[in-house]
Amino acid sequence: xxxxxxxxxxxxxxxxxxxxxxxxxxxxxxxxxxxxxxxxxxxxxxxxxxxxxxxxxxxxxxxxxxxxxxxxxxxxxxxxxxxxxxxxxxxxxxxxxxxxxxxxxxxxxxxxxxxxxxxxxxxxxxxxxxxxxxxxxxxxxxxxxxxxxxxxxxxxxxxxxxxxxxxxxxxxxxxxxxxxxxxxxxxxxxxxxxxxxxxxxxxxxxxxxxx
Numbered sequence: 381x382x383x384x385x386x387x388x389x390x391x392x393x394x395x396x397x398x399x400x401x402x403x404x405x406x407x408x409x410x411x412x413x414x415x416x417x418x419x420x421x422x423x424x425x426x427x428x429x430x431x432x433x434x435x436x437x438x439x440x441x442x443x444x445x446x447x448x449x450x451x452x453x454x455x456x457x458x459x460x461x462x463x464x465x466x467x468x469x470x471x472x473x474x475x476x477x478x479x480x481x482x483x484x485x486x487x488x489x490x491x492x493x494x495x496x497x498x499x500x501x502x503x504x505x506x507x508x509x510x511x512x513x514x515x516x517x518x519x520x521x522x523x524x525x526x527x528x529x530x531x532x533x534x535x536x537x538x539x540x541x542x543x544x545x546x547x548x549x550x551x552x553x554x555x556x557x558x559x560x561x562x563x564x565x566x567x568x569x570x571x572x573x574x575x576x577x578x579x580x581x582x583x584x585x586x587x588x589x590x591x
Contacts, residue, residue: 385411387527390425394416395440397418398437402495403495407498411462412427438512440507441525448481451481452481455478472581476577476581480577483577488559490565493558497562500513528546528550538586539586557573
């Protein structure tokens with residue numbers, strides 16, 4: 381009796397192989413042949429699910445973006461919970477925890493950051509990848525804007541702060557910290573990443589407040 385292959389599981393196995401190849405050797409080495417070998421499959425099996433290399437790369441990038449968004453939404457739902465009784469410090473920590481999801485604070489997120497940076501760098505010259513790169517950045521910018529707008533409505537945002545400008549500055553900080561941590565992991569460890577993020581959040585708020 382022929383083995384029944386679950387298409388969803390097979391696609392996930394191929395995508396995980398893409399991530400491993402990209403992390404280890406770079407995006408330019410993630411050919412269909414190399415990915416198939418990494419997944420322990422014949423190249424024909426990979427082509428059964430992905431007609432072209434571009435289709436596979438878009439699928440892999442979309443999968444990584446969706447994983448990041450899923451983690452962020454857990455924190456967003458917690459912050460939006462009307463039953464939550466937040467102390468100023470507790471809310472500030474919750475906001476920091478939310479934003480820290482995109483930082484390479486552990487091995488899993490470091491690998492994710494390495495792969496994501498490879499994708500977004502390639503998106504500069506590969507139009508098929510640009511929508512996914514833009515989607516995550518736009519989503520993070522929208523999230524930062526809403527956090528700051530909420531702080532302003534509640535009187536917690538620093539007087540005179542420009543929400544649109546500060547949201548972009550916060551996104552730039554997260555991008556910069558991620559890039560530095562990937563390129564210079566020995567110089568920027570997890571405690572330093574978190575301390576830098578928290579220090580920046582403190583500059584945005586009134587004493588005792590939080591975004």
